Amino acid sequence: MKIFDSHTHLNDDAFYSNVEKYAQHAKALGVVKLANVGSNQVLNDRSLALSARYPDMYSIIGWHPEDSIHYHDEQEKLLIEQLQSPKVVALGEIGLDYYQTTSPRAVQKQVFKRQIDIAKQLHLPISVHNRDAFEDTYAILKEMNVSDIGGVMHSFNGDPEWLKKFLDLGMLVSYSGVASFKKTREVHESVRQTPFDRMLVETDAPYLAPEPLRGKQNEPAYTLYTVEAIARFCDVNPDDIAAHTYANALRLFGIED
Template sequence: MFVDSHCHLDRLELDKLGLSLEQVLNNATQRNIEHLLCVSVSLAEYPAMAELVKPYAQVSVSCGEHPLHQSDSVDVDLLARLAAQPEVVAVGETGLDYFYNPDSKLSQQDGFVKHISVARQLNKPLIIHTRDARADTINLMKTHQAGDAGGVLHCFTENYEMAKAALDLGFYISISGIMTFRNATELREVVKKLPLDRLLIETDAPYLAPVPHRGKTNQPAYVTDVAAAMAEVKVVTLEQLARQTTTNFYQLFTLAAAKRQAA
């Protein structure tokens, strides 16, 4: 069985897919995906996202504000109140993205620090987005004791040195469909070096559909294609890869594990 550790079900353009949300989830079930983590990118949109997936026992949720979606200042009190809700299994996604919006570095850093503080306060893991901000991401994680909360660097595309620094802080590394892209040679080399017991798989749906679905709207069912690519690079069977990454997910997101057991 597989887990999609990071998707955005509320951002699926279902009309483009020609599917209902229930059909999307059925597609995932048919490909042996037993659980999904629907990740928040906006505090304003979080309540609607949580309500959308509430009927589905196989879906957990996070709460946070993506660095490219935040306002000038993250409302830390609102973040803490929403993230404290029992259905929230993680804080984020948060982090730093200097590729798309370098002019907002300071406000991004402020928001990231606030998310780290809330995650430590609530003892819930962090979901971290990082792009073109290697040094600042790791420095803020160290300075503000992000390791106390733990978490994952999602949709990882950076170098081995950054991955190793995150692993040393107790974090996991999650790999998306980017790994299957022809020009992702460096990323595949990084994955080859990383310990299997610290890796997760994700779709980041509706974005970044893996080969052979590239160019289509991504959906959680395609996480098995990410898994197949990772298994090939790690020289393990697909069954071993599925078992270990699923175990890793539940070890990190303990509230998702509890929800699964209660279902």
């Protein structure tokens, strides 16, 4: 079994001083490739450093909605330059977050749209963060014709109706440990209705540890448990989910295995 953790944060303070330990544990559980996702200049820089150091790590860099208040012309100039690094596979995580954030919604929308424009200029897919902002996130992606570049709805936690809307825009959906939680029944149903060729898996570590480790610090190795949960909901072998999501990540990110 080969698993691709399509969205994690070994560039986070929780891991950055001991990345080798977590990388080795991930490989021991079949997680052989991963993408470290940035959200501001520090985390973007760290993601790029890890991609340069580890052959099976890739970078997704951009400005998170919570950090969008700090996004300005100089940051944008640096971002455009860094996005052209050879192991950058997408722009993200970008989007909208309406849950207890210090960045005004108008600023978030402006920075979200600007980064989609940059992704189009550089022919990169995007990784989209959406927290309590389904309607506006969908409206912006539709307005910006996201199908021109494609991308992924990171840690998707919507119901089947929202699933269909984002799939119709040409987006892939990525499932995190949330899909394994016992009470997230709408997400379970979305998992069942997601075509295997449009599905990714992720940890979003150090957050959202899947069952049976819910409440503990997450890490890339635990992508395995999300794969196993999805397999149960879909009544297929975990090897099938791993194979499909691995191939989908390679295709979306333009990586040759």
